[in-house]
Amino acid sequence: MKRGSGIALVCAGLLSACGALNRLDSSCAELPGGGSYCLQPSTDLAPFDLQQKVESTLQGRRETLIVEFESDAKGLRFAGLTPFGQKLLQVSYDNHVATAQTLPDARLSPTMLLALLQMALWPADSVRRGLAPTLRLEEDARQRRVLRADRLLLSIDYSAASTPNRMHVLVPSLPLELDISPLPPGATEP
Secondary structure, eight states: OOSOSOOOGGGGGOOSOOOSOEEOSOSEEEOTTSOEEEOOOGGGSOOEEEEEEEEEEETTEEEEEEEEEEEETTEEEEEEEOTTSOEEEEEEEOSSOEEEEEOSOTTOOHHHHHHHHHHHHSOHHHHHHHBOTTEEEEEETTEEEEEETTEEEEEEEESOSSSSOOEEEEETTTTEEEEEEEEOTTOOOO
């Protein structure tokens, strides 16, 4: 895996509403701020599982979430938990369809959450294949940006070029900021 300690993504700050099971016929998502991203196969990078602490700020409200996710040849799975271990969010992708047992916000679909995860972690060439032609990915060792024309849709700042590392994610159109720190396997936050 080239990129850092996962993104557990936009879900961290959006815990106010939970929905029933959701299925999508498409593996493509409309992105906040315009454009779309089509999910790429989980086989585009080596299998992994991570646990991280996500501190989010959404419209001035701060939340903490523990996120566990894994990727293998069968697909992607992630769960968002309170710091005390209560499951708030569960999303999966079988390399064909994204599903969720709970959704953090009506503005985000299961496909959207996984698209944001992939844009942070998947190899740049894979991310570029998933982006709509109107979007572009800019990248260097410490930052990744998705733009539509010159408008910033998503910014990911990495603390280091190696994994695992800390990340700061900005989705200006929501507005949402995430500070993500890796946790050792089996760690819990009181």
